[in-house]
Amino acid sequence: MTANPLIFCLLLLTQLSVQNAFGGDSYTPSVIPTFKEITPTSAEAAFLSDEFSDNLYPESQNFSENAYWHKLTFPKATEQESTKTLYLTFSYYIIEQLDFYLFHDGQLVSQWKRGALQDWGKDSRQYDGIWIPITLSNQHSTSLLIRKQGNHPLLTPIKLMDSSTATNQKAQKLIFWTFIISTLCILLIYNVFLFILLKQPGFIYYLALNLIIFISLSTITGFNRWIFSQAISQWITSNLFVVFGLGAWILFRFSIHFLKETQIPAPNTLIKQYGDWLFVAFLLATQLFSVKIFALLFAFIEVFLFFICITWGIKAYYKGFTPVRFYLFSWFFLLTGSILNTLIFWKILPITPATEAIFPIACIVQLLGFAFAFADKAKQMERDRRIQALTDLATHLPNRTYYFDKLPAQLEKQGLTNQKLALVIIDLTNHQTLSQAFGPAKADAAMCEIILKVHQQTMTMDGLLPFSLSKKNAMKIIRMTTKNIVFISTQPEALKTQIQQIQDTLDHPTLVNKIHFRHQYKIGSALYPSQGTDLDKLYQNALIAKDSVTYSSGNWVPFTDNLKNNHAHQLRLITLLTEDIQHDILYFDIQPQVDLSTNEIVGGEVLIRWHNDHIGQVSPGEFIPLAEQTGLIYKLTDKLLESVFLWASQHPKALSTQRLSINISALDLLQENFAQRILEHLSKYQLVANKFTIEITETSVFQNNALVHNNVKQLHQAGFKLAIDDFGVGYSSMQNLVALETDELKIDRFFITNLLDDTQSQILSRNMIDLSKNLDIISVAEGIESDGILQLLKVGTAKWDRDIIYTAPCHPLTT
Template sequence: MAAKCFLLFLFTSAQLWAENTITFYGSDSRINTPILTFEEKQTLSAEEVLSTGHFQQGIYEESQGFSERAYWHKLTFPKLTSSDTEKTIHLSLNYYLIEHLDFYLFHGDQLQNHWKKGALDDWQNDASHYNGIWVPISLSNKNNTTLLIRKQGNSPLLTPFMLFDDVSAETQKVQQLIFWTFIISSLSILLAHNVFVFSLLRQPGFVYYLALNVAIIIALSVITGFNRWIFSPEINQWIIRNLFTIFGIGAWILFRFSLHFLKEIHIPSPQSFVKRYGDVFFIAFLFSTQIFSVKTGALFFGAVELLMFVVCTYWGIKAYRKGFIAVRFYLFSWFVLIIGSILNTLIFWEVLPINLLTESIFPVSSLLQLLGFSFAFADKAKQFERNRALQALTDYSTGLPNRTYYFDKLPALLPQITQNTPQLALIMIEISNYPTLSQAFGPAKADSAICETIKNIHKQVLRMEGILTFPLPNKSAQTLIRITSTNIVLISTTPDRIKQQVLEIQHIFDTPTLINKIHFRHQYKIGSALYPSQGSNLDKLYQNALIANHSVTHLSGNWATFTDSLKNNHAHQLSLITQLTDDIQLEKLHFHIQPQVNLADRSIIGGEVLIRWHNQYLGQVSPAEFIPLAEQTGLIYKLTDMLLEKVFHWASEHPRLLETQRLSVNISALDLLQEDFAKRVIKQIQSHQLSAKKFTIEITETSVFQNNDIVHNNVKLLHRTGFKLAIDDFGVGYSSMQNLVSLETDELKIDQFFVMNLLNDPQSQTLCRNMIDLSKALTIISVAEGIESEEVLQLLLQWQCQVGQGYHLYRPMTPTDYLTLVG
């Protein structure tokens, strides 16, 4: 609507030419008669204009523009021939915005009739106004007939004039009435429908669409002439006087409608100048319509509508390129709006003929525009419904299918998939260090790192052959399903190539991820299960792949395939977790001590505390079996607290022991990531009145400690209290040189893997000797684990290793036996 008004007023404000002719429609052939025009310098009566007015053709175009002056037009008809006793022809106008419009009919120099048909005139209850502006011209057989038309007002244009005989006039009036009825009925029905839709949807943007409906009804009623048919004279005159204000409000409504229609896809952006100051701009324009002349207001309005057309079309195209399909009807409405405006303007240029069809272009295009916006709203609702369905089936961060897709959507597709590929393999990938990352760097950065890795895996899998694709509601296809934040699955259609496919995925994990400017490699586990031999449905297949995934250990590698023995082992692990939870609560776990020896003189200088668990149902359970389970399930925190409490309590009962001995206690790396860990340990040791200087805390798996404030604060507080810190199993796992400094390490424990192979493996000899030299250079104590023979001990002595432990020296023993040994 707004752009239609723009093109119309752009035409009129420029005072474009119109042919100086009268068109006659009737039984005779078409005739063209020039229109003579006279400019009124002073107020004159019709009789004075007829007798003294200097009519000419040259100022006709001037009369068609914006002007406060009055212009007179003269149409002269010859007297009837003797064969015609009387004849009436009818003059009709298609433009209804001239404020004051007077028609004077003369036979010779005698005034026969006077009609007032201006937009601000009182038509004196003339019923014919319901059919538009119709002036009956009765022709005389005695004198020439003259029709004087006086035009005064700010609105431009008067032509085209159309003349009809009686039959054609009646036909034209009926057609006009039918046409108006159709337009008004259509707009009213559409408005009623939209009010009903709004009552259901209650979308804020829909209010602007309803207001746009009303604005278009008002604008069309004025432009096409049926305003007097639906409004009272008072309301009609108010509309005419404030026409550009109404057009400005309509343009603002369309602007607000566009903002609400496109806001869900963030077009325009919140920082957009047009969005931030658009309302202020329209308010300024509305004020200007009350200050400046109508001509100036028309020019301003033309500029506003041109800007709106450019901006809204740009927004629409941008939204469509972003995948907002519903905007196609929005763009269609703008296209119809422009085409309708251009064609309507061509009528005034007389490029197109004036008939019912061409007169229908402007109202019909307005109606189509409204329908287009209505369809756009409906399409938007459908798209959002599709988006909601898509969101229910996809992961927000990666756009991949989610858990719901796997368990609800995929089973329905499985029969179709297995028709072509009866053998499948489910590959499950778990990024297992997410909790550690989250504690070390914060949840946001941990999520970002995980998502980046998953996207990299997806890019790699897209290039792999033999991987099943999963169709989504938006017609895209993905190859990964993100079950949880750390678990993803893919389905191989070539189980015989699964080893190669897993190797390609592992290559992704070998590429470091940058977190806080630190290159970091994710820890991960991969499990797989075959369909249908190891799972006849997706639920069972997932369960078995999960069991295989959880069976992965540091020693077994990163990938495990499902077997029946794994299933039995999984049930055993569940039993272990249940029994471990109960026994920790009941403090049924105990500890042994393995003596540590000064290698130079073979004297016992302390011992390492080793946790032990004997369950009444399971028997003796190895720490290598239950410690990883405790870390996975979060039981490790309670386990550490329980162990420290037992050790401190025992040591407090034998105070003389600590006069000559030290005790080393192992903790998990996860313990140091707890913010209050050091405070709890200090509180425990103080409650037993023990000296922290007699205790060493051994830590493993230290890769996550880099640049972690929580770890550094715990280490600093433990050191300040007097505890010594040792890096356990140095040389294997995830320990690093940097941690020797960042943890302020007091001891370096060389892993038994290197010590036990010293006699047969030159590489182990090199590494072991270098670690001892490193300890000497850093002035920290070197401790060798796993000494199994005298030859190994002598070799370590030769390299000046300071402390050792192992079966060749002493086996782990009960606290009572340890007391006896050192007593």
Template sequence: MIFRGFLFFFFLTSQLWAQPLLMPEDQLTLPAELYTFREIGPVSAQYLLQEKQFEKGLYNESQGFSNNAYWHKLEFPITPVGIGSNAIYLGMNFYVIDHLDFYLFHGNQLQNHWKRGALQNWNNNTAHYKGIWIPISLSSQHTTTLLIRKQGNSPLLTPIQLFNEEDAITQQEQRMLFWAFIISGLFILLVHNVFVFVLLRQPGFVYYLGLNIVLFISLSIITGFNRWIFPEAISQWTVSNIFVIFGMAAWILYRFSLHFLKEVQIPHPRSFIRRYGDWAFILFLLSTQLVAVKTSALFFATIEVFIFASCTYWGIKAYKKGFIAARFYLFSWLILMLGSILNTCIYWELLPINFATESLLPISAIIQLLGFSFAFADKANHIEHNRQLEAVTDIRTGLPNRSYYFDHLPIQLNKVKQQHPELVLIMIDIASHLKLSQAFGPATADEALCEIMSSINEKTSQMDGFLSFPLPNKALKKSIRLNTKNIVLISTTPSSLTKQIQQIQQLLEQPTLVNKIHFRHQYKIGSALYPTQGESLDKLYQNAMVASNSVLYSSGNWVPFTHQLKSNHAHQLHLITLLTDDIEHGKLYFDIQPQVNLVGRNIVGGEVLIRWRNEHIGQVSPAEFIPLAEQTGLIYKLTDMLLKKIFKWASTHPEALLTQSLSINISALDLLQEDFAKRTILLLKQYELPAEKFTIEITETSVFENSDIVGNNVKELHKAGFKLAIDDFGVGYSSMQNLVSLNTNELKIDRFFVMNLLVDTQSQILCRSMIDLSKELNIVSVAEGIESEEILTLLKKWHCQVGQGYHLHRPMPPENYLSLLEESNTHLSSPINNA
């Protein structure tokens, strides 16, 4: 439809251009310069008829801006009766001269007077939309004279042409048809775009509608259609304020550009032009009411050049950023500004005014509006494309997301399975996410995870043997982010799986900078083979997850899936269900392992050890259910339950704390709870117990570094009177820094070193160094796992202060511990011992 309209349009204009502008008859030929008179003071047409001061040298001066009025004089000789036509027509195609009068004389007699100025009342004696047409009746007895007076603030351009009657009628009809086509086209586009705006309501579309309206008004002024469309008063107001309308058009184009390019942040939201651009247009609009029209025209020309340069630069920059809609925006913008600048050149007499040049602006306006319409369609496609991309992409990393995995990847697998009959799904679980969130906050934790996931994707992109995942924006990725902490890869070379995972592990082992602290991520990797270990992606993901979860109970960080693992996983799920229920009902209990002063062999305290015996599956080792509790978040309820049981028991058996203390193991995750210390202290006060009799033992302290939450909890616990100990020192994640940051009271040497003292020289060196370190720091050294008298003797020799182990006492129920304390006290107070 649009194509056919353009064909009709160019056919029509070609017919118009093909018409001769001047007829070959002598009486229709005009000189290059008309006789001109500059009006100094008020003068009548009758007086000027006899005035001999008309001269051609003033004609060029009379075509520009001027504060004076000018007269032109056309004389036609006597036309004998029967020779040619006695009527010709003067046509004029510039419509913005404020005052324009035509006086026709036969000899000295005034025959007619026409007012055709933009600010004059035409007396409704002509069809305005046909333009300015003056019928000149030639006299057969006297010389015919036509005087033209013009005055106004705009350029006083008088591009006039003479036609015989037949050609004048033809020109009127064809011009009217051409301009009716232009104005109708603009009006139809305006109506169409109003409906589009109502339906779509895209940001910035209201400016596009405003641009339609302002262009419609501007072109109606330039072409003279304003007298046909608007009432006389409104028509004259638009002419008087033409630069206000032009300024509004420029401002609307500026605002339209800002909204159209908003998605790609061009110009930048904090840029100078975005902040103060509106003020420049406000100042221009105010200036049009204060300065001369010529000055306003100069200001507007400057604004035109500035907007042309700025918006062209913005459009090119947006297109380079991948904003495809900018291509039609640039095309439309260049067409409109070219037409506007060329029209301004006519205004400043840099181009001649004729039918071809005055058609430039309306033609460019229609093409521009059509182009912007296409640009909006392109933008809608771009937005839809982005919406599709966002639906399958993780925003933070740009990697494919869970939707991509389940909705798009199956289609891709169907395409590649003939080429790669065996594939391996690799799932990487960044297990340190929870600890990072608790230590540094969720935002920092997610940022750290995004960084490591992007690094994995970049690393695998440089490796062979991994499946690529194409995104809607044509980007290729090698990793999929399934959730906050899990990403998956698909290896197309199962035979190279070990080598591939080793390279990924090398990357994961490198420390990441988190809040200026070097942090090494904890991770688990599971893999499952397609199609033997899962024919669907859902099944593959499930099995790879089972494999990764089993890393907790095996050596290394990577475990391939086996059916045995699946059975173990089902067992773990069963354990979690039973553990949850037993914690809720308080069915877990505790034993106490006495701690002995190695010099005097007297009991100085006991370590509380949690126990779980389920009525369905029997006794479960803490080494099995404690990691499960930490993994599932049950550890918090478990710790709360244990503290309540211990404090309640101690309050009913005060003899257990007369000369001894109790050590309670908690998870490192507990101290990462903001209110842990407050809750513990409140619970202790509830049972009226002295905090000095309790030592809190902590393991896995790597995440404590620079954690404000941990620091606050430690301060509050120490302030209340609790003692703190680092459990299993020398293994896991304990470090020298923790001795200082936790303000440690005790250092517990792990049983791994103590049990090997008699056979391993390195264990002897490390164990003795830890005892010496305790002495230097003035803290208590506690040795775990003392299994023989020889080990006890060696520890005493090195001045280790406290010990525990099967050689001394086994863990026992609380009532047995009380009996042991009573027996020990009786033994110490007997006469033999006092002797």
């Protein structure tokens, strides 16, 4: 809006300047006697020629290879005036050869060179336009001959005026030029600072356009010799259409860069791919053809640019790119002025004060408009950056920042701070599985696809809170993380129905790499304000509920106080565990391993134990998973290894005929240099690796993992044995047998405990023992808690021709 009064004032001021410059007492001849030069003719011969005719004057205003002479005849001055001086001014400045000859009764008394490619001599020192003084005598008749020749149209817009009017008009002309130059320079300086501030790549085209317009205006309106040297002025005139062609190309590139955020024109369109070659062809044409031909080509380019850029601008506006308003405004003025100036060039429009002012006004208004367009674009880009900071780039949904920074204000603005709401979080739990199976890129694409399907489903549902990123966009889900989305129900009483509708979408298979894949997910919910008085607490409680999903009772768990208490207990455990690991409070027991065939102790398994002063004894089944979830498992493993190796170095006889098995987490093998750290501990206490077995709890898949492979290779080369703990309960058992190059297989107690009563457990246990035999690795049975199971396995040992080791109650040696 601020642009409108400025442009109005500019138009008014320019119009007044033009009126002052060309107003006053003056005379403009409509037809001038004209003579066409066929062979080179001197001024004296032309003066004496009787071939001057009014009928040749229209022909002399067009393109021509011939030279034309005009003849103006003036009466004698009266006796009272003695001598009188009139001034002839010329309003067209791009005729290459333009000579004036003043005669008194056939006697040549003065001559002037005013052609664009001519040396004006001393007259160019204080240039103020083309002003020819015509001194009238009371004794002699006076004639003025004008000879013109050039490649451009030979237009002859002249005015005759007396001395006082000429003096006034010279001053007004100087003011007019000063106004144009000052305006262009101020705009140029302003835009340079704007370019430095915005640092937009397309802005360099705008600065170049400023310079091209400055050069073009200086030549067309005649003040080029005022600011440029004679040599530069002559080069510009000789290559004027090269300058115009460069200006048109710059406008084309400027438009593409200005609109590139809108993808207009589209990257694959012909105009985007080959548009530059159109201007290259035009520039080549200026060197090969006559001015008349490439003037026609330039007129075509002007019309083409006008329609194509206006079309682009309108499309961009309908796509919501509001800065294009000033862009369209500027294009309209610039190209309208340029086309009208071309019509003057082709003598379709006459050169008058109004038409002569069209192009300067259009150029200045256009530059102002583009400046405002860039400023407006900068504002929109800043708004877009703010929206982008609140938006998930992959799905264009509101993101985590929006939830925590903008949503509280939205709830307050809509008066929902006292209304009952329900926050629902959906966790797509199979992202890692998809990444391992198909790669991260396809896994992310599958996540985005299902999230957008949920988004489409929610947009058709009632009772969900809309989230507004802008005036035109409102969504109903927020993407908090790669695999977590949330929505807010304004009808908690209908929450079950709403979640069921979304589950129908989630349960629909997704096509991933030509495979129908069904997503796994967990849903948790929390009520506002009863289960969370702010969005942070509400989200926390919904996460607690989501993490409590076990799949056995469904995919959705609402938040309850019991879940809160369990979560608080886990947080306390993590805090106490961190402190006790740091202070070396944890210790270990050694559980003997007995050979079933000989009943001899052949080794022992190190079992970590934790007794806290505040909460007493804590089961490994409770604190080990917490340590893995929080990253404490790495410190815990390091402390355990160092303690075991220290004990082993202090009790060398205990390991003379026996081995020790040490449990580590599967996550440990995913650490870089894990094996190297074990070897450093081993070297520190001067122990040998073949007395130790590393047991890995089967919780992860290691296929094609370079870190796991390197760690396993180093451990085997050092002499360690590797065992899989709790075999049969993981989903990747067979893969891990290969990945870990296993030396020992421990049958989980789940199968051993049910051997007497469960035929399936007997079959599975026998198959696992047979597998160990075929792989030539040791079998270890866990969970023998009765003589019946012990005897059954002893019988099996003889029957299956296979030695089996079993774990006995803990050995009294502890740390």
